[in-house]
Amino acid sequence: MEILSEIADNLLHLREKKPLIHHITNYVTVNDCANMTLAVGASPVMADDIGEVEEMVAFAAALVLNMGTLNLRTVDSMLAAGRKARKAGIPVIFDPVGVGATKLRTETAAAILREVRPSVIRGNMSEIKLLAGLKTDIKGVDSAAAEEDGEIIAAGLSRELDCVVAITGKRDIIAYRNRLCYIDNGHPSLAQVTGTGCMATSLIGCYCGVTDDWFCGAAAGILTMGLAGEVAQRSLRAGEGIGTFRVRLFDAVSTMLPEFILKEGKIHGVQIGN
Amino acid sequence: MEILSEIADNLLHLREKKPLIHHITNYVTVNDCANMTLAVGASPVMADDIGEVEEMVAFAAALVLNMGTLNLRTVDSMLAAGRKARKAGIPVIFDPVGVGATKLRTETAAAILREVRPSVIRGNMSEIKLLAGLKTDIKGVDSAAAEEDGEIIAAGLSRELDCVVAITGKRDIIAYRNRLCYIDNGHPSLAQVTGTGCMATSLIGCYCGVTDDWFCGAAAGILTMGLAGEVAQRSLRAGEGIGTFRVRLFDAVSTMLPEFILKEGKIHGVQIGN
Amino acid sequence: MEILSEIADNLLHLREKKPLIHHITNYVTVNDCANMTLAVGASPVMADDIGEVEEMVAFAAALVLNMGTLNLRTVDSMLAAGRKARKAGIPVIFDPVGVGATKLRTETAAAILREVRPSVIRGNMSEIKLLAGLKTDIKGVDSAAAEEDGEIIAAGLSRELDCVVAITGKRDIIAYRNRLCYIDNGHPSLAQVTGTGCMATSLIGCYCGVTDDWFCGAAAGILTMGLAGEVAQRSLRAGEGIGTFRVRLFDAVSTMLPEFILKEGKIHGVQIGN
Numbered sequence: 020m021e022i023l024s025e026i027a028d029n030l031l032h033l034r035e036k037k038p039l040i041h042h043i044t045n046y047v048t049v050n051d052c053a054n055m056t057l058a059v060g061a062s063p064v065m066a067d068d069i070g071e072v073e074e075m076v077a078f079a080a081a082l083v084l085n086m087g088t089l090n091l092r093t094v095d096s097m098l099a100a101g102r103k104a105r106k107a108g109i110p111v112i113f114d115p116v117g118v119g120a121t122k123l124r125t126e127t128a129a130a131i132l133r134e135v136r137p138s139v140i141r142g143n144m145s146e147i148k149l150l151a152g153l154k155t156d157i158k159g160v161d162s163a164a165a166e167e168d169g170e171i172i173a174a175g176l177s178r179e180l181d182c183v184v185a186i187t188g189k190r191d192i193i194a195y196r197n198r199l200c201y202i203d204n205g206h207p208s209l210a211q212v213t214g215t216g217c218m219a220t221s222l223i224g225c226y227c228g229v230t231d232d233w234f235c236g237a238a239a240g241i242l243t244m245g246l247a248g249e250v251a252q253r254s255l256r257a258g259e260g261i262g263t264f265r266v267r268l269f270d271a272v273s274t275m276l277p278e279f280i281l282k283e284g285k286i287h288g289v290q291i292g293n
Numbered sequence: 294m295e296i297l298s299e300i301a302d303n304l305l306h307l308r309e310k311k312p313l314i315h316h317i318t319n320y321v322t323v324n325d326c327a328n329m330t331l332a333v334g335a336s337p338v339m340a341d342d343i344g345e346v347e348e349m350v351a352f353a354a355a356l357v358l359n360m361g362t363l364n365l366r367t368v369d370s371m372l373a374a375g376r377k378a379r380k381a382g383i384p385v386i387f388d389p390v391g392v393g394a395t396k397l398r399t400e401t402a403a404a405i406l407r408e409v410r411p412s413v414i415r416g417n418m419s420e421i422k423l424l425a426g427l428k429t430d431i432k433g434v435d436s437a438a439a440e441e442d443g444e445i446i447a448a449g450l451s452r453e454l455d456c457v458v459a460i461t462g463k464r465d466i467i468a469y470r471n472r473l474c475y476i477d478n479g480h481p482s483l484a485q486v487t488g489t490g491c492m493a494t495s496l497i498g499c500y501c502g503v504t505d506d507w508f509c510g511a512a513a514g515i516l517t518m519g520l521a522g523e524v525a526q527r528s529l530r531a532g533e534g535i536g537t538f539r540v541r542l543f544d545a546v547s548t549m550l551p552e553f554i555l556k557e558g559k560i561h562g563v564q565i566g567n
Numbered sequence: 568m569e570i571l572s573e574i575a576d577n578l579l580h581l582r583e584k585k586p587l588i589h590h591i592t593n594y595v596t597v598n599d600c601a602n603m604t605l606a607v608g609a610s611p612v613m614a615d616d617i618g619e620v621e622e623m624v625a626f627a628a629a630l631v632l633n634m635g636t637l638n639l640r641t642v643d644s645m646l647a648a649g650r651k652a653r654k655a656g657i658p659v660i661f662d663p664v665g666v667g668a669t670k671l672r673t674e675t676a677a678a679i680l681r682e683v684r685p686s687v688i689r690g691n692m693s694e695i696k697l698l699a700g701l702k703t704d705i706k707g708v709d710s711a712a713a714e715e716d717g718e719i720i721a722a723g724l725s726r727e728l729d730c731v732v733a734i735t736g737k738r739d740i741i742a743y744r745n746r747l748c749y750i751d752n753g754h755p756s757l758a759q760v761t762g763t764g765c766m767a768t769s770l771i772g773c774y775c776g777v778t779d780d781w782f783c784g785a786a787a788g789i790l791t792m793g794l795a796g797e798v799a800q801r802s803l804r805a806g807e808g809i810g811t812f813r814v815r816l817f818d819a820v821s822t823m824l825p826e827f828i829l830k831e832g833k834i835h836g837v838q839i840g841n
Contacts, residue, residue, distance in 0.1 A: 045339075046320045046323060046594045047323050047324055047327055047339050048324060048327075049594060049595050050324060050595055050596060050598060050599070050761065050762070051324070053595055053596075053761040053762075054760060054761050054809065054810075054813070057759050057760065057761055057809065058759070058808065058809050058810070063761065064665070064668075065593075065595050065635075065636055066636065066637070066665070066668075066669070067636060067638070068636075068637055068638040068639065068671060070639065070669075070670075070671040071637065071668075071669035071670070071671040071672065074668070074669040074670065074671075075668060075669055078668070087339075088339055088340065088341060088342075089340070089342055089345065090341070090342040090366070091342065091344065092638070117338070117340070120338075120340075120345075120348070120349060120352070121340070121344075121345035121348040121349055122344075122345070122348065123342060123344040123345040123348075124345065211331050211332070211547065212328060212331065213324065213327040213328050213331055213337065214324070214327075250806075254806065258524075258528065258544060258548060259544050259548075260332065260543060260544035260545070260546070260547030260548040261328065261331065261332050261543050261544065261547040262328075262332070262539075262540040262541060262542065262543025262544040262545075262547070263540055263541075263543075263544050265328070265540075265543070265810075266540055266810040266811055266813075266814055267810060267811075268810065269808060269809050269810025269811075269813070270806060270807050270808035270809065270810040270811050271808070271810075272808075273759065273808030273809040273810070274806060274807075274808040319613075320594045320597060321597050321598055321601055321613050322598060322601075324598060325598070361613075362613055362614065362615060362616075363614070363616055363619065364615070364616040364640070365616065365618065391612070391614070394612075394614075394619075394622070394623060394626070395614070395618075395619035395622040395623055396618075396619070396622065397616060397618040397619040397622075398619065485605050485606070485821065486602060486605065487598065487601040487602050487605055487611065488598070488601075532798075532802065532818060532822060533818050533822075534606065534817060534818035534819070534820070534821030534822040535602065535605065535606050535817050535818065535821040536602075536606070536813075536814040536815060536816065536817030536818040536819075536821070537814055537815075537817075537818050539602070539814075539817070540814055
């Protein structure tokens with residue numbers, strides 16, 4: 020299908036242009052996000068002080084905001100960098116980690132939606148449901164929500180916020196205006212490594228740094244991570260577990276070829292509405 | 294011996310229940326702690342802002358406080374989350390990294406002991422000696438103290454604070470009330486990787502998230518780490534060093550079977566007092 | 568050549584003495600810096616709170632200041648620890664990550680040069696040019712500058728600040744007073760992993776912790792990292808990429824022998840001036 024070719028092309032563009040991806044993110048998975056950004060071919064910068072984020076984001080091709088380890092210092096930085104990016108036409112990718120788990124997270128996410136108006140939101144089903152105003156089970160930062168009705172929720176939230184909404188899970192769902200797609204790549208082991216969601220968000224940032232089609236950028240990031248999970252899992256031998264799996268994720272992304280995306284990508288797209 | 298069966302059973306319970314383990318920890322080894330928590334089968338959350346820690350810990354099955362990179366912001370969060378956990382009956386595992394090295398660390402540890410009253414304390418010999426009020430050589434955050442009289446020190450401190458005290462070193466010692474045990478698993482390479490102490494503390498948190506017998510939980514966490522060190526070391530081939538060793542620690546924990554614990558665990562327990 | 572023997576000897580001293588290396592560094596690569604410090608045989612401590620850095624640095628054999636993720640809290644800590652180290656004769660290694668990218672970074676670097684007067688500065692060509700007051704292209708934290716005239720710039724800045732200046736790139740250049748050397752080890756894959764620059768700076772700190780010849784210490788750290796890159800690259804098999812490469816860097820440093828340095832080190836030294 021057509022979107023796969025677009026993704027494969029964007030991978031090539033990305034490796035040629037090496038877009039700078041500014042992250043304001045958490046201290047748990049920040050190293051993984053930087054290395055994943057490098058693995059796919061882009062260039063990471065992780066500045067988060069209020070005294071420099073507006074200057075830094077001005078150089079960037081995309082801004083990733085991830086609220087994995089929120090604190091008051093970086094919330095202000097996220098808002099300032101986000102507003103600046105938005106004004107400059109730089110895409111903002113938002114990962115609302117653990118929204119709903121605490122008041123601080125819920126309020127911060129609301130402030131980012133309102134003041135930054137992100138270009139792409141990527142979350143698990145619990146997080147997206149929460150943003151959509153639905154009741155959901157929250158337990159820490161991992162998803163405990165059922166995956167039914169994901170497309171309706173994603174499409175509804177996308178329409179409400181006029182941004183790309185991506186839900187990752189067993190089957191990933193991406194919605195924007197009258198477009199919707201499903202991705203069936205990935206492997207359950209991805210949930211056994213911390214930060215694979217964050218890394219998917221970073222990859223979305225990398226792709227959105229080279230295309231104006233953010234729906235496609237979101238699909239590209241999630242597909243790349245899903246394929247990496249499959250490659251990593253297949254490579255495991257007896258006695259190897261999540262340590263080796265995690266290392267192989269970076270191997271898989273850094274050696275991924277456009278042809279592989281075309282051959283193994285499982286995207287199923289539909290037009291919705293009119 | 295009986296405690297080994299209890300540990301093997303707890304590993305199964307842990308993988309079934311996937312307890313949420315809230316960490317307020319350092320930014321050096323936080324990613325390793327999160328991945329080790331996942332590797333054993335639990336679920337990590339690392340929130341540390343004063344604005345959300347009390348809410349977050351209410352969901353958790355255990356709270357890990359690690360003062361590896363102390364700062365004033367997180368000290369308050371540790372105290373607030375710790376008090377809340379204590380009140381709610383959630384076990385608090387305390388890792389007094391580098392206590393004695395600076396006044397800030399010594400005072401923070403004292404405040405945590407006084408205000409939080411942890412359920413389990415795990416440290417190296419230098420750290421535990423310091424907490425016990427003994428003179429010791431402190432040099433940075435690694436232990437330089439002799440390992441003599443560990444059982445007397447551990448038992449004394451345990452009695453004084455009425456909590457489980459675990460000293461890790463060549464031979465690990467765990468004391469609580471009239472129970473004491475030694476663990477002879479592990480490998481010197483564990484000291485060549487940063488954060489193996491922190492990861493052992495996280496594993497204690499994971500096990501204490503599924504058992505009320507915190508003495509056994511402490512032994513389980515330390516034993517799991519020790520066995521992982523042995524498995525990782527045995528797997529190394531020519532040219533492989535601490536990079537590969539570190540990856541294999543996660544492999545070993547994520548693939549560890551209860552039978553392996555029963556077969557390879559070297560715990561020697563004794564009753565003390567009456 | 569003679570400096571190679573000196574480096575090989577220092578590696579042995581380092582593993583014997585296990586010097587404590589105090590870092591105030593960024594949260595992106597801090598774990599890698601700690602593990603690289605351990606891999607070469609030294610002992611890391613990463614304390615950064617203003618309430619303890621002066622006490623902590625007093626135990627240290629070297630202090631590493633890295634401004635990868637600057638914030639106002641740690642800038643003060645860097646200045647306080649740096650001044651204290653300088654007064655106590657403890658070498659200070661400074662990594663001016665991203666200087667020139669933002670006003671905050673440029674001003675912080677200036678303050679460190681003025682108030683701390685580092686013993687060694689290690690940066691990429693963009694960063695060193697910026698410190699030398701030359702115009703350069705800055706894009707985030709990775710170097711985009713041409714590598715011409717590196718020796719003139721390094722020697723000039725070294726003379727101006729009376730400290731060792733090291734520029735890492737395809738060919739590394741180290742200058743101090745009337746000494747200059749080139750290192751031709753390394754591999755382009757090193758630029759595909761975040762933190763290899765930071766890790767080189769940490770390795771310089773480790774070597775400077777056992778020698779008063781900081782020119783040699785700087786060369787030793789950079790050479791060790793370059794050789795590790797070559798070993799790691801040679802070890803890769805089909806399907807392995809930057810994930811495995813990164814793991815092998817730690818393997819290579821932890822298993823590096825003095826004989827290997829003597830055999831594979833490519834240092835070309837010259838006397839300059841009179």
